[in-house]
Amino acid sequence: MTITSAPAGLRRAARRMLTAAVAGMLLATASAAPAGRPAGAAGYTGPHPGTFTGLGFDTCAAPSDAAMTAWLQSPYRAVGIYIGGVNRGCAQANLTREWVASQQAKGWRLFPLYVGLQAPCTSYQRRIDPAQAASQGRAAADDAVTAARNLGLAPHSTIILDIERYPSGNAACSTAVLSFTSAWTARLHDHGYFSGLYTNIASAGLADHVAAYSQPGHVRPDVLDFANWDGAQTTTDPTIPSTYWVPKRRMKQYQGDHHETWGGVKINIDSNYLDLEPPTTRYRSTTVTPTRPSSRAAGFGPFRSTR
Secondary structure, rough: EEEEEOOOOOOOOOOOOOOHHHHHHHHHOOOOOOOOOOOOOOOOOOOOOOOOOEEEEOOOOOOOEEEEEEHOOOOOOOEEEEEEEEOOOOOOOOOOOHHHHHHHHHOEEEEEEOOOEEEEOOOOEEEEEEHHHHHHHHHHHHHHHHHHOOOOOOOOEEEEEEOOOOOOOHHHHHHHHOOOOOOOOHHHHHHEEEEEEEEOOOOHHHHHHHHHHOOOOOOOOEEEEEEOOOOOOOOOOOOOOOOOOOOOOEEEEEEEEEEEOOOOOEEEEEEEOOOOOOEEEEEEEOOOOOOOOOOOOEEEEEEOOOO
């Protein structure tokens, strides 16, 4: 294997446009892993990522099925997939229901990512409207769940909302983001899915969500996915209170934007360490009319993992 670093760039939303093409050129068909290399885990069909502690990677476009077979020689066993969002940066030629089923059969765990509207105080073209933040958050969740179901992702999977870095010191911006993400989480719960949030430790997004963690009326995400490119494979960080998003409710992106080659296939990736298990409370799936307000009160119940 080889690992090479690339200059840091925009983390997820609009980079690595040629990843899938490069992977396909490097290996049109993957051979079986040679003797002594790690084999694929047993097939998995439960909620994603489910109970999982270990390494994962994400890349802008889902790699080919052959590339994913080749990467069973890597230490990674989870992969991030960009299932939708108005700010998703790459086309997803490989990301189909059949692709998901094939990766599940190989034992890959998936962590679905959704790159929706961004903070109103950023330079993104598609941003949250502070006057409509809650309704836009619900609409994003409706869209994400539709995409997840179309891909065959099981109910009670966690869908991670990617909120890129935004500056601190803008109260109206922070309020809009929190309104959006709270509505996003509540709506995912209505649909029977769990909520994740991606943020950078240097972004106001982390500080805002830490401050709102126990705030009345705020529906916090079930899982925190945070970026700190210090290379440490851990989910602890001094910027996050030790009692928040525990136990096993965190994942960390510890290295960004670099190339690795496994099984002859080179892919530009971000590296992640996951320490997750399903929340102890679930929200029963129900029929929800898209983009309309709904009550979270119905459908709460005990959850017992079967995994």
